[in-house]
Amino acid sequence: MDRLRGHRSKRWWLLAVLLALWLLMGPNRAWALCSVVSTSPAGFGTLSSILVRTTSQPASTTNAGLACTGSLVSLLASNDHFYATITSSQSGLLGPTGDVIGYTIYANNSTSYPITRGVQFDFARNSIVDALGLLGSPTVAKSIPLYLGSITGSNVAAGVYSETLSIAWSWNYCAGIGALGACLGRDIGSGVASLTVNLTVANDCVITAPNINFGSAPVVSAFATVSGQTINLACTKGSAYTVGLGDGQQALGVGGRRRMVSGGNYLAYDIFKSAGTTRWGSVGAARRASSDAEVNPGNGLGTGSQVFNYNARIYTDQATPPAGTYTDNVVLDVGF
Known part of the structure; x- marks a missing residue:
């Protein structure tokens, strides 16, 4: 009888171990x-x-x-x-x-x-x-x-x-x-x-384009030419591009004379390439290529500027308009 109890105790101990393992891995x-x-x-x-x-x-x-x-x-x-x-x-x-x-x-x-x-x-x-x-x-x-x-x-x-x-x-x-x-x-x-x-x-550019100021004068013939003006462009390295100047807000037709306005009165003017008399526009040959820059001509430099010179003049073959402050807005665009 004592021997039988010993076997039963061992069986319960073995079951307990198996149960613990099942809980651990189950x-x-x-x-x-x-x-x-x-x-x-x-x-x-x-x-x-x-x-x-x-x-x-x-x-x-x-x-x-x-x-x-x-x-x-x-x-x-x-x-x-x-x-x-x-x-x-x-x-x-x-x-x-x-x-x-x-x-x-x-x-x-x-x-x-x-x-x-x-x-x-x-x-x-x-x-x-x-x-x-x-x-x-x-x-x-x-x-x-x-x-x-x-x-x-x-x-x-x-x-x-x-x-x-x-x-x-x-x-x-x-x-x-x-x-x-x-x-x-x-x-x-x-x-x-x-x-x-x-x-x-x-492609992209950093553009520096100062405003044009003709000053003041009593008659159109007294306005001086604005010369030595520059537009600076720092465009993507290696990029070939062209630069165009729009006709402004009051132009006389596409590619026509640009005009400033004051109230209902106009004062005709234009912007010309370099120091010459060729109008700088926004279409076709009127644009300027990067190879046409006065400083650093050629493709874009990325970190360095290319400089484009221009001059601006009031047309003297027009009647002097009434006194006032005349303004216009011209868009500069770069095409790649």
């Missing part, structure tokens, strides 16, 4: 699993060359190639890691003429955690993985995003700029947590994803 467990997936491109969009040079521009990708599913509450230990090593054969976004636009890669949507190319960055640190909830989605795979910021100072030509980044992922973390918080297993893996980054640079 329905209360939580697992996570990661894999390398296809990325989503990161695009800066279309930006003027001036914005690219003067102001940092943001871009991002929602998927940098690592996606995870699971139901873990992320409590990553010091021996857990999610490494990303980013490399490229280029030093930035390469354009059609060989110009390069630099940019910085960040691990979050601020500038707190820049990623250095060729150096492992651990997304398990600084609570980045926790903030993303990367391991806490049991049904939908969540991916790691990346954020980009262009570096100012690039004087570049117009065109499409691109770079393909190679992102080597390596992860090792506790992927299964039991009812008592014990680690039931680790998810260990690695893989390489390719990420395309692109930016389109558009």
Whole structure:
């Protein structure tokens, strides 16, 4: 009888151990699993060359190639890691003429955690993985995003700029947590994803065009020619363009004499190319090409100015209108 009781005690002890193991590995467990997936491109969009040079521009990708599913509450230990090593054969976004636009890669949507190319960055640190909830989605795979910021100072030509980044992922973390918080297993893996980054640079100009002031005179024949006037243009590097001056608001037909107005009275005037008598207009040959600039003729310089001279005169073959302040508004346009 005593021997029988001993066997029963052993059976109950064995059942208790099996029950504990079932609780540890059964329905209360939580697992996570990661894999390398296809990325989503990161695009800066279309930006003027001036914005690219003067102001940092943001871009991002929602998927940098690592996606995870699971139901873990992320409590990553010091021996857990999610490494990303980013490399490229280029030093930035390469354009059609060989110009390069630099940019910085960040691990979050601020500038707190820049990623250095060729150096492992651990997304398990600084609570980045926790903030993303990367391991806490049991049904939908969540991916790691990346954020980009262009570096100012690039004087570049117009065109499409691109770079393909190679992102080597390596992860090792506790992927299964039991009812008592014990680690039931680790998810260990690695893989390489390719990420395309692109930016389109558009032509643009910075224009400096001072107002024309004829001063005052009692009769039209007493108005002096306004000479030595200049229009300065700093246009996209390598751009060939033309500059046109509109006919103003009161012109006598297309390409006709420009006129200033005061009330219902008019004072005819015009603007001429350089120091000559050829009218500067907005259509066809009346425009001026970038190669016609008096200073730095040719294609745009990006950071340097090209200078166009002109003179303006009041027509003296008109009757002197009544006294008043006469004004007009002329549109300057640049065509690429």
